[in-house]
Amino acid sequence: MRVNSESDMSAVPEILLGVNVDHIATLRQARGTDYPDPVAGALLAEQSGADSITVHLREDRRHIQDRDLPALQEAMATRMNLELAVTDEMISIAENLRPADGCFVPERREELTTEGGLEVAAQLARVTDGCVRLQEQGIRAALFIDPDPVQIDAARQAGAEVIELHTGAFADATSAASAELELDRIRQAAAHGTAIGLKVHAGHGLNTANVEAVAAIPEILELNIGHSIIAAAITCGLARAVADIKRLMQQARVPGTRRS
Numbered sequence: 001m002r003v004n005s006e007s008d009m010s011a012v013p014e015i016l017l018g019v020n021v022d023h024i025a026t027l028r029q030a031r032g033t034d035y036p037d038p039v040a041g042a043l044l045a046e047q048s049g050a051d052s053i054t055v056h057l058r059e060d061r062r063h064i065q066d067r068d069l070p071a072l073q074e075a076m077a078t079r080m081n082l083e084l085a086v087t088d089e090m091i092s093i094a095e096n097l098r099p100a101d102g103c104f105v106p107e108r109r110e111e112l113t114t115e116g117g118l119e120v121a122a123q124l125a126r127v128t129d130g131c132v133r134l135q136e137q138g139i140r141a142a143l144f145i146d147p148d149p150v151q152i153d154a155a156r157q158a159g160a161e162v163i164e165l166h167t168g169a170f171a172d173a174t175s176a177a178s179a180e181l182e183l184d185r186i187r188q189a190a191a192h193g194t195a196i197g198l199k200v201h202a203g204h205g206l207n208t209a210n211v212e213a214v215a216a217i218p219e220i221l222e223l224n225i226g227h228s229i230i231a232a233a234i235t236c237g238l239a240r241a242v243a244d245i246k247r248l249m250q251q252a253r254v255p256g257t258r259r260s
Contacts, residue, residue, distance in 0.1 A: 015049035015215055018081055018203070020226025025063035039071050045229075046078050052101070054224050056083035057093065058115040059107060069097050081224065083144070086123070086130045095137045102134040103164060117146035121154035126201035128158040135159070142201070147189030156196050161194050164201040164224060167214055171205025183213055189242065190219035208232070 007138035013191045023040040028034070042053040053076055055064045073080060079100035085107040094102045104127060120127050120143055131141035142162035145151040146169075155163050165186055173179035186202065194199045203213055205225035215223060 016222040018052040018054045018222055018224040019045040019050040019229055020054040020224055022056050022063045023227055023230040029063055039067055039075050042072055042076060052079045052081050054081040059085055086126055091130055091133050098139060101142055102139045103144055104130055105144040107248055108218050118144055119156060120151050124154055124158055131159045139235055147185045148194055152189060152193050156198055162199045164203055165189055166204050167202050167206055168204040171210055190217050194219040
């Protein structure tokens with residue numbers, strides 16, 4: 001739909017953007033330095049329009065570190081969406097930190113990134129307990145699940161307030177037909193989740209080439225995007241980074257201009 005006026009704009013349902021800064025920390029951890037700083041990245045994302053910041057504290061600590069969480073919590077102006085495994089260790093960290101949102105995700109040590117949604121129906125008691133523990137600390141409980149009605153119904157039964165639909169199968173589709181099939185699954189899942197009282201978010205694998213199709217689904221209230229944004233930032237910001245360091249190099253050769 002094309003928006004032609006302010007009155008038209010007011011009729012368009014708002015959709016929020018959560019920016020995942022995990023991969024800023026991934027780059028930092030590759031060298032064991034203190035830069036690039038995911039906190040600085042989060043603040044820049046907020047200034048650029050992010051409505052929330054997502055971080056995943058993995059059990060193997062491959063990117064975000066424990067020290068990053070309080071630093072982010074203190075510095076951020078929006079809200080933190082903390083992704084975590086359904087384990088006592090991670091739930092205890094969330095209980096102490098008290099982010100605005102806690103999103104339970106599946107986690108396997110050998111995976112490159114989160115592969116598929118959380119299996120809620122098969123571990124309903126465990127997930128329910130996790131949701132209760134988060135909510136007792138004022139944390140909104142979310143579940144990262146596949147666009148599957150069985151899992152959506154289980155999420156509702158577990159007491160979650162939010163579901164985040166895994167969009168990876170759509171993003172990775174290798175043909176227009178398979179992409180449309182996966183998109184339709186997301187549409188139906190979003191409608192079903194909304195109908196039974198859940199707030200619906202979505203994310204995984206979204207980028208500038210495919211985000212519009214998912215963002216057009218009116219029941220989806222928020223998208224969480226990380227890898228493609230950080231990847232684009234490397235190229236979009238590379239020219240400035242090269243120019244800045246070259247300028248300082250040249251400036252250092254000019255007497256009296258070198259910074260102390």
